Amino acid sequence: MNHLQLFAVTKAGPQSLPVATDATDLADLLHGLALGVYSSMRTFAHDQFLDLEDHLARTVRSMKLLGWPYEFDERNLRQVLQQVCTNAPWPETRVRIDILAEPARHLGTDSRVLIGLMPFQPPPATLYQTGVTLGLAEGITRSQPLVKTAAFAEVRKGYTETTPHADESAVYEYVMTDAQGQILEGLSSNFYAVHQGVIHTAGTGVLEGVTRKILLTLIEQLGLPLSLAAIHVAEIPQLTEAAISSSARGLLPVVNMAGQTIGSGQPGPICTQLHKAYDTFVANTIRPAFPY
Numbered sequence: 001m002n003h004l005q006l007f008a009v010t011k012a013g014p015q016s017l018p019v020a021t022d023a024t025d026l027a028d029l030l031h032g033l034a035l036g037v038y039s040s041m042r043t044f045a046h047d048q049f050l051d052l053e054d055h056l057a058r059t060v061r062s063m064k065l066l067g068w069p070y071e072f073d074e075r076n077l078r079q080v081l082q083q084v085c086t087n088a089p090w091p092e093t094r095v096r097i098d099i100l101a102e103p104a105r106h107l108g109t110d111s112r113v114l115i116g117l118m119p120f121q122p123p124p125a126t127l128y129q130t131g132v133t134l135g136l137a138e139g140i141t142r143s144q145p146l147v148k149t150a151a152f153a154e155v156r157k158g159y160t161e162t163t164p165h166a167d168e169s170a171v172y173e174y175v176m177t178d179a180q181g182q183i184l185e186g187l188s189s190n191f192y193a194v195h196q197g198v199i200h201t202a203g204t205g206v207l208e209g210v211t212r213k214i215l216l217t218l219i220e221q222l223g224l225p226l227s228l229a230a231i232h233v234a235e236i237p238q239l240t241e242a243a244i245s246s247s248a249r250g251l252l253p254v255v256n257m258a259g260q261t262i263g264s265g266q267p268g269p270i271c272t273q274l275h276k277a278y279d280t281f282v283a284n285t286i287r288p289a290f291p292y
Contacts, residue, residue: 203229
């Protein structure tokens with residue numbers, strides 16, 4: 001069974017496109033294409049989605065910030081997305097929606113809207129119990145933080161996400177800093193830290209993560225103190241908790257950062273509380289892409 005699928009979104013429905021024999025990841029499906037903006041997500045309960053409207057709205061904002069006049073048919077995209085994910089042969093699916101700068105004609109389609117699929121494997125449950133290690137990504141930043149471009153996804157390939165097993169000190173994700181040493185976000189995640197009982201996450205210079213938006217709402221609902229002021233790398237030793245978030249991970253605790261232990265070296269009570277609230281939100285919110 002091919003573990004990668006690629007479809008063009010057309011008015012007639014999904015058009016299956018060829019997949020290179022050496023492709024191993026969704027980004028590999030786009031080699032030779034005019035890259036544009038994209039959104040990535042996972043399914044729940046096989047073919048349900050979490051806040052799909054926010055993923056699509058962010059994609060539209062990204063195109064507008066790039067000055068693109070192109071508009072896609074959201075209803076058509078949702079119909080095709082629901083069809084291909086319902087038909088996907090694995091329990092859960094990792095999904096990538098790309099809006100290309102030009103049609104993918106060399107793949108045999110005039111469409112600029114592509115959907116890539118592959119099996120989704122959530123992070124091991126043990127990582128939520130023990131936490132992960134972060135490293136610092138030096139010399140890499142988003143030129144346009146509010147625009148989720150496929151070009152940036154290519155740039156960050158030099159930093160590889162790992163899943164710690166025997167070596168629990170392995171770096172799982174890298175975080176970017178600005179010129180002043182303020183911690184902004186991960187290469188594929190948003191970053192949070194607890195300092196003196198207050199949750200900190202950068203308010204500017206970062207991607208508007210869909211999961212981040214959910215978590216900020218939950219933080220307010222739980223009455224937890226929040227500051228949209230970034231943490232400086234010099235403050236890492238004073239942090240009592242930290243975490244990263246993304247559509248694929250939810251909220252994942254961090255116990256070591258740049259070689260320094262965070263708090264007790266175990267997931268803390270604030271992140272644990274927020275993680276449980278997020279899981280409850282997911283269970284109550286997921287729904288199909290279509291009808292909507």
